[in-house]
Amino acid sequence: MSKRGQQADAGLHLLPFRGLRYVPERVGSLAAVTSPPYDVVVRPDGLLHLESADPHNIVRLILPQAATPAARNEQAATTLSHWLADGILAPDPEPALYVYEQRKGELLQRGLIGALALSGPEHGVVLPHEAVMPDIVEDRAALMRATAANFEPLLLTYRSDGSATGTGRGREDSPGREMNEGCETHAAGPTGAAGAAAVIERTIARPPLLATTTEDGFSHRLWSLTDPAEIAEAQSDLAHRQALIADGHHRWATYLRLRTEHPGPGPWGYGLVLLIDTVRHPLQVRAIHRLLHRVPVAEALAALEGLFRIREVDGLSRALDALAEAAATGNAFLLAGDGGFHLIDRPDEELLARTVPQDPPSAWRTLDATVLHHTLLDEVWRIPDAPEHIAYIHATDAAVEQAERRGGTAVLMHPVREEVVLELARQGVTMPRKSTSFGPKPATGLVLRSLSLD
Incomplete structure (x- = not known):
């Protein structure tokens, strides 16, 4: 991954990385090794269900089980090392951005997964909207230190219409309304799509790296984007955008903490994210x-x-x-x-x-x-x-x-209305933690980022 200046310009700097992925032949099924984000897993029932789905389910890395926090983190690091040595997980041959698609019925969401240059809220590039709990940030930071990996992409939203906002529909929605209406129309994209949207549309015409359907009914597809010209086209578009953190405030705070511990150029200055254009793919907002x-x-x-x-x-x-x-x-x-x-x-x-x-x-x-x-x-x-x-x-x-x-x-x-979330984020006002749930959330386990590979 390039080590160029992380915030030379006010905008999103999304860089390719060598994705770490499950080797399909070494697991029961890709669906069986995925998990919801760590904070969505209902414990202990959901945790036990995921652990029993496949001995290599990603939950063993994101929520390791042991007697003490230190033992849990050591166990996750050991598990990751064993899975790499045994060929359960393997890195892709070259750095890439990844196009990720989720579909369930009429709901369709596509975006770009990459390593995003980190910036604090003072830069106004990535806007948080919820407060975080220091103990949870420390828990996630300890896990990332032990494993030197980003296991789960944060969900960030932006708008492709040139506005300064990070998300939002630009219209009034009734309270609690799920904002996925007409998503097929949005997914097809405006006529003459350019930049990241055009890159995504061209990429999905190719065979995907993987395709699976999880037990919640969502189908997932992932493509690798390695062409330098296409990567540059997407990067140029995103370099003028702001983003709103839709899901993953504690992980974003964790990224920022670890960046301060590892100053200067390097892999700790970036974090794994999924960027969704809400003009084309409006999200759901739930409580x-x-x-x-x-x-x-x-x-x-x-x-x-x-x-x-x-x-x-x-x-x-x-x-x-x-x-x-x-x-x-x-x-x-x-x-x-x-x-x-x-x-x-x-x-x-x-x-x-x-x-x-x-x-x-x-x-x-x-x-x-x-x-x-x-x-x-x-x-x-x-x-x-x-x-x-x-x-x-x-x-x-x-x-x-x-x-x-x-x-x-x-x-x-x-649910809180999306425009309320956006307006508070613009003002730099954080809501109480866990005030909103944007979705659909990316499945955990389809592509990981190892900092030792960057």
Whole structure:
């Protein structure tokens, strides 16, 4: 990989790298060795399912299991070394950018995977929108130090229409609306596509490096892009763009930390990313739910008496519809875990004024995630935001099922509108962590980056 100046210009500098990939003949199937991103894996059930799917599933690298953090990281490094020695994983012969496609029904997403030159938020090139937890950043950093590898591409979005934004549709979407409508039309691309879009369209006409379908119904295809002229064409286009971090804030913070530990030119100045043009491939925006391990629903509701309006709703589908309706006019949440669904909305205004910081902009103060963390968790329920107290779960049914099984409370959230995310990111205002879930997320395990190869 070229060691040229990492931020000579204000824009995205995406460089080719020698991808590390599974050797198909050495594994049961490519689908069986993939995983969702590390923070989407539901533990312990999902972890055990992935580990049993194939002895070489990537989860053994991204979420190694051992008695201590140091032992886990050592185990991941040892596993990676053994898989390389045994030919389970092998590097591609030459540096490449990778065109990656995900498809499920009418949903189609394509983008470029490469090694992105790292820059902090002060440069305004890559815009974060969520806060991070230092302990998680340190956990990911320790894993990357031990393995000298980027196992999972971050999901970044940009716009190809020449605007200064990193993402967004440029139009109003109703709250919670999944932004994949008309994706086939967008995927076909505007007439006369140029730059990265044109490179992607030409590449997908060739045979892919790999094709597989994962158990979630998504088909995945990957192409290698090695022609210097085509790489330069894509790079030239991206060099004028900003990006928004759609998924992977903790990994991005990890990249930046490790870059400061390894100053100067070199592989630590870059991080593995997937760049998606949301003009052509709009993403879905979904909520991330909370599971309160040690708080039964009855206890959570009792503490809310007189502070929120509380209503019972029958059935998950009806409850989510009621949540969407309530969230259109104010803060609203669903509590579940006792076999029922409890809609809480219309919070006491004095309570909000007393608990929500007033310095940030209104768009931040009125976020459901802001009210949840500052008002409910900190003030009403007094629950620390720590793994032993709170789990973050993407799937609604999984959050409800785990709460019912463990006697805890699932706090179901409504999605934040994409334009709110973008506007706050532009202002340099970070949302509470795990406020949004952009997707579809790239499958982990299709292409890895070894820093020792760059």
